[in-house]
Amino acid sequence: MSPIATHLLINLIQVGFLLVFAPLVEGVLRRLEEIIQGKHGPSIFQPYHDIFKLFGKDEVVSEETTWVFRFAPLINFVMPIFVVLLIPALTAYPLFFAFMGDMVAVGFLMAIGGFFVALAAMDTGNVYGPVGASRTRMVGFLAEPVFMTVFFSVSYVANSTIPYIVNATWAASWASMLQPAHLLVLVAFLMLILADEGRIPVDSAAGKTEIAMIGYSKSLEYSGASAALMKWAGAMKLMVLSIVFLNVLLTPWGLAATRQWADVFLAIPKVLAKIFLFVIVLAVIETSLAKLRLFRISEFLAAAFVICLFAMGVRLVGIA
Amino acid sequence: MTEHALEIARAVDGFVAALFVVFGLGVIVTRQMLGTLYLFVLHALALSASASVLAFAYASPHLGWVALITFSTKAVAVPLVLRWAAGSEIYQRREVDQVLTIPVSLLIAAGLALVAWVAANPLLQAIPDRPFAGINLPTGLMSMFFGAFTVVVRREGVAQLMGLLIMESGAFFASISIVSNLSVIAEVAAAVDVPIASLVIGLLIRNIHRVTGTTRVGALAVLRERH
Numbered sequence: 001m002s003p004i005a006t007h008l009l010i011n012l013i014q015v016g017f018l019l020v021f022a023p024l025v026e027g028v029l030r031r032l033e034e035i036i037q038g039k040h041g042p043s044i045f046q047p048y049h050d051i052f053k054l055f056g057k058d059e060v061v062s063e064e065t066t067w068v069f070r071f072a073p074l075i076n077f078v079m080p081i082f083v084v085l086l087i088p089a090l091t092a093y094p095l096f097f098a099f100m101g102d103m104v105a106v107g108f109l110m111a112i113g114g115f116f117v118a119l120a121a122m123d124t125g126n127v128y129g130p131v132g133a134s135r136t137r138m139v140g141f142l143a144e145p146v147f148m149t150v151f152f153s154v155s156y157v158a159n160s161t162i163p164y165i166v167n168a169t170w171a172a173s174w175a176s177m178l179q180p181a182h183l184l185v186l187v188a189f190l191m192l193i194l195a196d197e198g199r200i201p202v203d204s205a206a207g208k209t210e211i212a213m214i215g216y217s218k219s220l221e222y223s224g225a226s227a228a229l230m231k232w233a234g235a236m237k238l239m240v241l242s243i244v245f246l247n248v249l250l251t252p253w254g255l256a257a258t259r260q261w262a263d264v265f266l267a268i269p270k271v272l273a274k275i276f277l278f279v280i281v282l283a284v285i286e287t288s289l290a291k292l293r294l295f296r297i298s299e300f301l302a303a304a305f306v307i308c309l310f311a312m313g314v315r316l317v318g319i320a
Numbered sequence: 321m322t323e324h325a326l327e328i329a330r331a332v333d334g335f336v337a338a339l340f341v342v343f344g345l346g347v348i349v350t351r352q353m354l355g356t357l358y359l360f361v362l363h364a365l366a367l368s369a370s371a372s373v374l375a376f377a378y379a380s381p382h383l384g385w386v387a388l389i390t391f392s393t394k395a396v397a398v399p400l401v402l403r404w405a406a407g408s409e410i411y412q413r414r415e416v417d418q419v420l421t422i423p424v425s426l427l428i429a430a431g432l433a434l435v436a437w438v439a440a441n442p443l444l445q446a447i448p449d450r451p452f453a454g455i456n457l458p459t460g461l462m463s464m465f466f467g468a469f470t471v472v473v474r475r476e477g478v479a480q481l482m483g484l485l486i487m488e489s490g491a492f493f494a495s496i497s498i499v500s501n502l503s504v505i506a507e508v509a510a511a512v513d514v515p516i517a518s519l520v521i522g523l524l525i526r527n528i529h530r531v532t533g534t535t536r537v538g539a540l541a542v543l544r545e546r547h
């Protein structure tokens with residue numbers, strides 16, 4: 001098989017990997033949180049059941065809505081799939097689409113999905129949708145400068161914004177992993193994932209009271225297949241962010257180094273193991289930290305921003 | 321020590337230094353008093369880790385003692401002494417109002433870090449033969465500034481004490497990279513001061529709490545005699 005065809009095929013395997021395992025990652029996270037809270041919790045396969053059930057249900061769409069409402073779930077669903085084509089999900093070497101976009105493009109693609117979901121939430125006329133949308137935007141406004149600074153710090157340290165090259169830079173040696181700038185970027189990015197995924201702020205992500213919701217309230221009006229797509233997309237977004245965090249920044253090992261199929265398929269359990277370990281950490285952080293008041297999110301993200309500035313400063317001054 | 325081993329030791333020390341800065345920042349921003357105490361313990365652990373790395377790199381048993389003494393006084397004794405002296409109810413407090421908001425304090429902290437780097441530079445040129453000073457000196461200086469800043473902006477007694485203690489840790493962090501053969505007795509003398517200072521301040525905080533019903537020492541601007 002020609003190298004291009006192999007690369008395309010591996011890209012498709014990456015997409016399949018994301019589609020198949022994203023609900024499992026979310027299920028494990030939810031189960032762990034319930035266990036830490038002393039509850040029994042649903043099975044880790046519950047998200048699969050939910051998605052499957054929702055695909056079989058009829059869809060109700062309000063007459064007041066426009067095309068934005070119909071298309072938002074599709075756009076939201078497709079964006080994580082685009083992103084996984086750009087990042088080193090299973091292989092350490094660049095694939096077919098690797099140089100089509102860098103980490104800024106990753107952030108941009110994620111933002112498009114979020115933008116359409118926010119528009120759709122306002123489109124419905126339901127009171128809770130716009131509340132959730134405006135809250136997400138508020139977190140977004142505060143998080144985006146931090147996102148940008150994280151990317152600049154990473155590119156400054158690794159001399160590139162292409163995820164594959166960043167991955168190779170960190171994986172090159174232990175000394176580069178231990179750089180202070182690298183650690184600081186990691187801390188800032190972790191704080192960003194927590195805020196962006198709605199894991200730290202006001203209420204728990206699985207909360208069912210409308211007034212305290214941030215992310216979930218935006219998809220309240222969806223039913224049937226659209227609701228399934230929204231759910232699936234949410235799980236994929238979490239998984240994509242974890243992959244960026246783990247494979248690009250924290251643990252750039254365990255990826256396939258050759259084009260042999262055995263190597264590529266062996267990378268799947270390795271990457272999954274890393275993600276599950278990360279999910280344990282995430283569950284512990286989420287359940288053990290006190291929830292913040294809504295207006296305290298700015299402080300949380302300001303801390304992430306200053307840590308990023310430190311990362312750049314450390315690099316600029318040339319410590320280590 | 322080979323060149324390669326020194327390289328690894330420098331990398332590990334840089335990593336620890338970054339943690340040291342992050343925990344120092346944490347002490348500035350945390351509102352819960354118990355959280356501040358935990359962060360201080362982590363800060364002390366980072367100091368102790370850096371001292372161990374340097375002890376290994378310089379092959380200096382004195383620095384090994386510093387690591388051990390730091391661990392036993394700051395990470396073990398101070399929390400115990402404080403809890404005993406100040407009473408556990410004080411830890412349930414959290415600061416409701418700051419002199420400065422947290423984003424502003426963070427930006428000032430970033431500025432202070434820059435000042436520390438600039439201030440450490442001429443000192444570093446004076447001691448070119450100390451391979452770890454390039455990491456430890458600016459970091460320690462930064463932590464001293466952070467501590468001083470915490471004392472200025474925080475109003476709770478416990479937080480102010482933690483500010484004092486991270487200043488002290490910062491001074492240690494900087495000095496272990498320069499002086500590697502201080503006699504152990506001097507280390508012990510310096511280290512024993514820390515739990516005693518915590519004891520005295522802890523008792524003082526408890527008394528203030530008993531008399532005024534609060535530990536917001538920043539609000540106690542005027543002394544008044546009781547009749």
